[in-house]
């Protein structure tokens with residue numbers, strides 16, 4: 001990463017431009033600007049009419065988005081760039097607009113990062129905040145759903161199941177998309193999702209839409225104290241371990257091992273604390289410090305917890321791009 005403050009550039013450019021870039025992209029997502037352009041070019045007048053915003057406002061926003069290559073301009077007409085169309089509209093394979101709406105929620109939190117750094121952790125964890133503001137949980141779950149649509153094909157390809165594997169336990173499964181994808185692919189499979197109530201708010205409707213309400217059960221509970229049934233064939237622990245302390249992960253992994261049938265499989269998706277951390281991982285650690293007070297863990301930690309719990313074989317698979325994280329496949 002470049003460091004303008006270290007060179008001849010104005011040092012504040014390094015702070016100001018990323019802030020304005022984030023603010024503009026988030027605003028475009030909130031206003032529905034990228035989606036409005038998904039079917040073709042529109043002028044500022046037309047955009048203003050569609051989005052019910054001022055012409056001056058939308059033109060100023062659109063011109064900035066052209067300057068950072070999120071939009072293109074031809075005369076008076078604006079269009080989405082190819083990557084904007086791909087990642088931030090319903091016409092692309094994955095629409096990350098929900099990630100923009102979540103980032104709008106995270107924005108004031110990061111403005112307060114200094115106070116968490118002084119304390120060394122959050123005043124209120126994200127999960128506590130979601131209890132008093134369930135909408136926050138739904139916005140987060142919608143963002144996680146976008147990521148799951150992105151990760152899903154990798155997971156299906158890299159985690160083949162055998163016909164005798166019939167019971168899937170999806171810990172922290174939230175939106176349900178991973179369980180849905182696997183149940184649709186493997187007709188023998190039944191699943192149970194365990195997550196906090198606010199993370200499951202939209203899941204029943206999604207299961208019903210896929211005709212899977214009978215095959216996928218929802219359990220609103222914490223994975224730290226819910227006693228799930230033995231006889232599991234596959235357990236998903238996907239992007240959940242970075243929300244737990246090392247001791248809690250050690251205990252959960254032991255309980256997962258105890259509930260797995262012979263030949264069973266634990267699938268962990270995580271961001272591993274490799275050294276030195278990439279800027280993305282280092283940023284994620286700061287986010288976790290503010291939001292949950294937890295952190296990412298080292299591959300060696302997972303291997304120790306898994307060995308201690310009695311898993312025989314552990315395989316690491318780095319995903320592409322690396323910002324997608326890694327899988328640890330542990331078998332009994």
Ligand SMILES: C[S@@+](CC[C@H](N)C(=O)[O-])C[C@H]1O[C@@H](n2cnc3c(N)ncnc32)[C@H](O)[C@@H]1O
Pocket residue numbers: 144145147148171172173174175194195196199221222223224237238239240243269
């Ligand atoms: C980063 S999201 C990942 C969601 C999903 N597993 C996926 O991969 O898309 C983390 C999920 O873990 C859930 N979670 C965190 N701590 C939990 C706990 N103690 N018990 C149950 N769920 C928990 C959160 O509510 C959230 O849905």
